[in-house]
Structures are given as structure tokens and as C-alpha cells.
Amino acid sequence: MYLGIDLGTSGLRALMTDAAGKPVASAEAQYDVQPPHPGWSEQDPGDWITALDQAMAQLQGSPGYSDICGIAVAGHMHGAVLLDGSDQVLRPCILWNDTRSAAEAAELDATAKVRDLSGNIVFPGFTAPKLLWVQRHEPEIFANTAKVLLPAAYLNLHLTGRHVADMSDSAGTSWLDVGARDWSEQLLEAGHMRRDQMPVLVEGSAAAGTLRPELAVRWGGGTDVTVAGGAGDNAAAACGTGVMSPGQGFVSLGTSGVVLTARDGFRPDPETAVHTFCHAIPDRWYQMGVMLSATDCMNWLGRITGQSPADLTAGLGEELQPPGPVTFMPYLSGERTPHNSASLRGGFQGLSIATTAEDLARAVMEGVCYGLRDCLEALRKTGAEIDSCLVIGGGSKSAYWVKLLATILDLPLQLPKDGEFGAALGAARLARLAVTGDDPAEVLTAPESAMTVAPDPLLRDGYEAGYAAFRRRAAKLT
Known part of the structure; x- marks a missing residue:
């Protein structure tokens, strides 16, 4: 049995799979994000440990639980967990969507060779500018x-007693x-950091590493x-969806939006504001365009209107339907790809006395899709092409949104069949590879497709014109 842990921004999910990779049991536990000031986003790493214990308690008694032989963690990226020499947490973790270090990010980004070596713009959400801000x-x-660990690496420390990422x-x-x-x-x-402050x-x-004996005793495994x-969350999702080779990709309609290949x-x-990262298996990389607010835009609209999405x-x-009369710019938290602006903000255009809440919802869905088109076009500028594309995330449950x-x-x-195919499954697959040494090509396979949703040929031109108008409005904002 293998255990994949998905350490998300708002909750932890643990998934058990059998020797063949079939999911057999899962558990979840939730925690909160603290925003002490506008633009800040923090979390207590102790909450992750509590959530993990809660999830393991839920899994106890599941068939095969005592046979778990491998664990891997997928975590939300870029967070900064600061530890002293005794591995005590010095302050709350500064999360990926925290923008306080925009000035420090710009300073690092302008430093010679930084983009060349890192392969990326230094975004305000990345870890290095957070430490400059703390300094x-x-x-x-x-x-x-004494050490700076990413969220997944902090759970690795808890699991093994080793600083490893x-x-x-x-x-x-x-x-x-x-x-x-x-x-x-x-x-x-x-x-202003040192190698000895980094994990292995x-x-x-x-x-x-190996699971600490005290945890094995506590969890009864x-x-x-x-x-x-383990992996960063999007790399783990790529492992769960079988996105391993050029031409393969996925679009995530989640809290944030991702187009990955x-x-x-x-x-x-870097000039495209595309992220270029190592993949979770050797000698592979992946690239993705990221928008900071995707389904979160619809959640926001729901909060201010008092209606559910x-x-x-x-x-x-x-x-x-054809493009609506209202346009939405989905920059509620700034934007990464392609604008790289923490201060960019969203808005509606084309409002009238006749505008309804449904019109606003339709505009939000269109605006998010236009933002994801920006990500796709940025990827294409790097030479990447996507021939096969899955759609995942909470927004993929909306048939209208997927057609749009x-x-x-x-x-x-391609809409995967109901089941497990995200970061938790990807993490469980990585645990299996670490234990067995199996060929990744045989383990990291794509999920079975429930259906393929094709572009609407009658509305393609209308939405192409809508995207061009969206680009013009975005240019004025930036």
C-alpha cells in the first residue's frame, strides 16, 4: 500500500492506493489561512501536523492500512517555513499567494544572472523574496x-526527521x-542565504528517508x-494525470488557474512570465502559465451577491452562448502569467442598469477563460505545444464552463472519469516509485477519459474577437 498526501492551501488530503495504484481509501482535514494585513497570507505549520494526524486517524482500520510501505507529500509551493537550530518554527509560514515582497522580488529579478539560472522571473510569491522581506x-x-523549508519539505521533516526537499x-x-x-x-x-540553510x-x-518510529507507533501502521x-502540487498533479511527455498537458480550473505541459x-x-520548473522525475521539466484567481473569482462573486456559484x-x-455584454478582468489578487504584476486589479466593464447577477457570473467565467488563454499563448511563445489536454479542478464540474x-x-x-487523478494520486505514485523502482512510464499514466469536449465551431470566431478585446483592455491596465 502507498500513501499520497496532498498538502493544500485550505486542507490536507490523504489517499491510500494498493500495489497496482488503485485508490482504496481517503481522508481529509481542513485548516485556515490568516491574512494579518491586505496582501498577506500566512499559515501555522502546526495546523498541517494536526491535519495529518486527523487524516491518519480516519484511515486507521481501512483495509491494508497496516501494509503502507511508502509515503509521499505533494505541497503548495513557494511557502517559507523558517526554523531555528532546534527545528522550531520561528513565525507563521508565508504562503504562495502572499504579495508583501513585491519590491524585494523586483530587486532580485533585476539582479544579473538570476533569471538565467533560475529559469524564471522572480515573482513576489516565490520564496527568495520572502526571505529578503524577513531580513x-x-x-x-x-x-x-537555521533552515528554510517549503511546506512539503516541512512535512518531510516531520515524517523522517530529515531536512529534505x-x-x-x-x-x-x-x-x-x-x-x-x-x-x-x-x-x-x-x-542573502547560504547552502547550509537549504534542505538536501x-x-x-x-x-x-524512513518514517520515524514514533509516528509509526502513533499511527498504528x-x-x-x-x-x-514528493513534489510541488502541480508537478504531483502532472504525475496523477500522466502528463510526462512533450505535447501532453492539463488545464486546472481551481482556486488558481494553470495551463501546464x-x-x-x-x-x-522568463520574459513570457511562464514558470519553468523541474518535474518530479529525473531528466524532465514542465512549464506552466499561472493565473492567481480562477474559480476564486466565482467564489468572490458568490460572497458579495449572497448566492452560491x-x-x-x-x-x-x-x-x-455567444460572448456576453459584460467583460470581467480576473485580476483580484494581481496576476502572474503574462503580466507579472502584484498590484494589477480586476473589474467589470460594460455594466448597465439591466445587468443581472447572471450576467456577472457569465462575465466571470469568460474572463477566467480569457486569462487561461493568455497562459496558453505564453506557453506557445516558449515553443511548447499541447496536443492532448485534460481539464481538472473544481470548475471542471461545470459543463458550461468546460465548453466555454x-x-x-x-x-x-478531455474530462477524466470520476475518480482520483490529482496531486494526492500523483504523490502516492511517487511513493510507489521510491519503494519499487518501477519504470515511471508504466506508473505515471493518464486517467481514463469520460468524454472529450470540442470547441464550438459556430462560436469560435465570436470568442476569438472577445479575446482580442480582452487583450486590449488588459494592455490598458498594465
């Missing part, structure tokens, strides 16, 4: 920082030479359990 605003904490997660720090797959002395120096690096499919390197080499193009969109049905997305991207989208 300037919390100097005592910075001086006492995988390549895919570490690629989002701006301290890793992403092409060489190693910490860069030049990048560390630019960020392993591939996501390699062993990172096996005593010889391998812990794999696998690459067989290191081909960065399902209620807001119920009147749309499943038959795709397929038409705006002008790509057929």
Missing part, C-alpha cells in the same frame, strides 16, 4: 533562521539552478515505511 522587516527572526518544489524558490537541478551559490548569495535535494521519485521526495529539456523563457450559473444551462474554455482555448479538452 528587512523581522531582522531577529532572519538572524535566527524534491526538485520540483525547490524550483519555485529562486535559489535553485533549475537546469542543473542543484542549489545555486550565486542565487543564494543574491538572496532528492528527486521526487527517490527515497528521502508499518515500521519500515519509505518516504519519497511537460518538457523533455530545460527551455526557459451554482445558483449564479444555474440559468446558463449547458448550451454555450474549450472554445476560447480552441482546444479539445
Whole structure:
């Protein structure tokens, strides 16, 4: 049996799979995000440990639970967990969607060789600028920082007692030479950090350590359990959906939005604001365009109107309509691809006295899809092409939204059959690889497709014109 742990922004999910990779049991536990100031986003790492214990308690008694022999963690990327010399947490973790370090990110991004070595723009959400911010605003904490761990690596420490992180997660720090797959002395120096403050690096499919005996006793499981390197959340999702080779990709309609494709080499193009990261298996990379607010835009609209997203969109049905009269710019939290702006903000255009809540919901869905089209076009500028594309995430449950997305991207989208295919499954697969040494090509396979949603040929031109108008409005904002 193998256990995949998906450490998300709002909750933890644990998934058990059998020797063949079939899911057999799962558990979830929730926790909160604290926003102490506008633009700040923090979390207590202790909440992750509590959530993990809760999930393991739920799994106890599941068939095969005592036979778990491998564990891997997939985690939300870029977070900064600061530890002292005794591995005590010095302050709450600064999360991926925290934008307080925008000035520090711009400073690092302008430093010679930083983009060349890291393969990326230094975004405000990345880890390195967070530490510069801590140095300037919390100097005592910075001086006492012995180790900096990403969220998944912090769980690895809890599981194994070792400071160890995988390549895919570490690629989002701006301290890793992403092409060489190693910490860069030049990048560390630019960020005022040292190699001894970094965890040991392993591939996501390699062993990172062994489960601590006290946890094995507490959880009532096996005593010889391998812990794999694990992965950043999107790399793990790629493992769960079988996105391993050039031409394969997925679109995630989640809280944030992602268009991701696998690459067989290191081909960065930072100017596009595309992320170029190590994959979770050796000698592979992936690239993705990221928008910071996707389904979160619909959640926001639901909060201010007092309606659920399902209620807001119920009147749309499943038959795709032409572009609506209202345009929405989906920049509620700034934007990464292609604008790289923490200060960019969203808005509606084309409102009238006749505008309804349903009109606003339709505009939000269209705006999010236009933002994802921006991500796709940025990927294409790097030379990446996506021939086969899955659609995943909470928004994929809306038939209307998926039809709209397929038409705006002008790509057929495959909807996986109901089941497990995300980050938790990807993590469980990495645990299996670390234990067995199996061929990744045989383990990291694509899920069975329930259906393929094709672009609407009658509305393609109309949405192409709508996208062009969206681009013009975005240019005025930036």
C-alpha cells in the first residue's frame, strides 16, 4: 500500500492506493489561512501536523492500512517555513499567494544572472523574496533562521526527521539552478542565504528517508515505511494525470488557474512570465502559465451577491452562448502569467442598469477563460505545444464552463472519469516509485477519459474577437 498526501492551501488530503495504484481509501482535514494585513497570507505549520494526524486517524482500520510501505507529500509551493537550530518554527509560514515582497522580488529579478539560472522571473510569491522581506522587516527572526523549508519539505521533516526537499518544489524558490537541478551559490548569495540553510535535494521519485518510529507507533501502521521526495502540487498533479511527455498537458480550473505541459529539456523563457520548473522525475521539466484567481473569482462573486456559484450559473444551462455584454478582468489578487504584476486589479466593464447577477457570473467565467488563454499563448511563445489536454479542478464540474474554455482555448479538452487523478494520486505514485523502482512510464499514466469536449465551431470566431478585446483592455491596465 502507498500513501499520497496532498498538502493544500485550505486542507490536507490523504489517499491510500494498493500495489497496482488503485485508490482504496481517503481522508481529509481542513485548516485556515490568516491574512494579518491586505496582501498577506500566512499559515501555522502546526495546523498541517494536526491535519495529518486527523487524516491518519480516519484511515486507521481501512483495509491494508497496516501494509503502507511508502509515503509521499505533494505541497503548495513557494511557502517559507523558517526554523531555528532546534527545528522550531520561528513565525507563521508565508504562503504562495502572499504579495508583501513585491519590491524585494523586483530587486532580485533585476539582479544579473538570476533569471538565467533560475529559469524564471522572480515573482513576489516565490520564496527568495520572502526571505529578503524577513531580513528587512523581522531582522531577529532572519538572524535566527537555521533552515528554510517549503511546506512539503516541512512535512518531510516531520515524517523522517530529515531536512529534505524534491526538485520540483525547490524550483519555485529562486535559489535553485533549475537546469542543473542543484542549489545555486550565486542565487543564494543574491538572496542573502547560504547552502547550509537549504534542505538536501532528492528527486521526487527517490527515497528521502524512513518514517520515524514514533509516528509509526502513533499511527498504528508499518515500521519500515519509505518516504519519497514528493513534489510541488502541480508537478504531483502532472504525475496523477500522466502528463510526462512533450505535447501532453492539463488545464486546472481551481482556486488558481494553470495551463501546464511537460518538457523533455530545460527551455526557459522568463520574459513570457511562464514558470519553468523541474518535474518530479529525473531528466524532465514542465512549464506552466499561472493565473492567481480562477474559480476564486466565482467564489468572490458568490460572497458579495449572497448566492452560491451554482445558483449564479444555474440559468446558463449547458448550451454555450455567444460572448456576453459584460467583460470581467480576473485580476483580484494581481496576476502572474503574462503580466507579472502584484498590484494589477480586476473589474467589470460594460455594466448597465439591466445587468443581472447572471450576467456577472457569465462575465466571470469568460474572463477566467480569457486569462487561461493568455497562459496558453505564453506557453506557445516558449515553443511548447499541447496536443492532448485534460481539464481538472473544481470548475471542471461545470459543463458550461468546460465548453466555454474549450472554445476560447480552441482546444479539445478531455474530462477524466470520476475518480482520483490529482496531486494526492500523483504523490502516492511517487511513493510507489521510491519503494519499487518501477519504470515511471508504466506508473505515471493518464486517467481514463469520460468524454472529450470540442470547441464550438459556430462560436469560435465570436470568442476569438472577445479575446482580442480582452487583450486590449488588459494592455490598458498594465
